[in-house]
Structure formats: C-alpha cells, structure tokens
Amino acid sequence: MSTSKVTPMSETADKPPSECSGEGAGRLSLVNLMHLAPRCGAKTRAHVPCQAPAIRGKRRCRMHGGKSPGAPRGSKNGNYRHGLFTLELAEARKRLRAIRAMIDDRS
Structure with a gap:
C-alpha cells in the first residue's frame, strides 16, 4: 500500500504550480x-x-x-514560370529605384 501525501485543492489553489508538491504538480503547470x-484563429467551416x-x-x-513548411522556392515549385518576381529580382529592382531616385535628386 502506497502512502502518498495528498494535499487538498484548497491549499494549493493560491500557490503557483512550481510551489505545489505531490503527484500531478508538474501536470498542473503543463495544463x-x-x-x-x-x-490558431483560422476561420473554420x-x-x-x-x-x-x-x-x-x-x-x-x-x-x-x-x-x-510552405511551398518550395524557385524552380522547384510547380507554378514557377520565368523568375521575374523572385525575391532576389524584387530586391534588385528596389536598389535600382533607390539609385535612380538619388540621381534625380542631384539634378
């Protein structure tokens, strides 16, 4: 026969789970x-x-x-066409626009 000490719930209700002892104390903190x-927040049916x-x-x-993990990047994706809208090209176009804006500001 096991002699485990069971504490009433009223004694442990005001303590944080880390201070509770006995069986189920770890489970209480996990819950x-x-x-x-x-x-999640996704809209269900x-x-x-x-x-x-x-x-x-x-x-x-x-x-x-x-x-x-999401769709594969680049040509590994079945919907890949030509690469005009890849992240690398978008960043390159952004840099070109910044350079063009600097040139326009000087003149």
Whole structure:
C-alpha cells in the first residue's frame, strides 16, 4: 500500500504550480501553460475562429497549416514560370529605384 501525501485543492489553489508538491504538480503547470498558448484563429467551416493552440513559432495550428513548411522556392515549385518576381529580382529592382531616385535628386 502506497502512502502518498495528498494535499487538498484548497491549499494549493493560491500557490503557483512550481510551489505545489505531490503527484500531478508538474501536470498542473503543463495544463496552465497550454491554456496560455496562442490560438490558431483560422476561420473554420462553421465560420468561427479555430481555438486549437498554434504550433510553436507559427500562427496556425497543425490542422490549418502550421506544420507545413510552405511551398518550395524557385524552380522547384510547380507554378514557377520565368523568375521575374523572385525575391532576389524584387530586391534588385528596389536598389535600382533607390539609385535612380538619388540621381534625380542631384539634378
């Protein structure tokens, strides 16, 4: 027969989970952390925001694309055409516009 000390909930209710001792104390803090997790917020088929916790470092839950790394970049993507709108080219055009603006300001 096991003799584990069980503390009434009323004694541990006002203490933070780290100060609670006994069985389930670690679980109590894990549950509290889960409730504090940011929520997904994607619109469901019922037209209400999803309440599932978002994947760590992402804004969506596992069911709404949080686990997906996204589409492949560049020519690995099946929808790739010519490369005129890649990030590298967009940055190059931005630099050219800045240079052109500096030249126009001088004249």
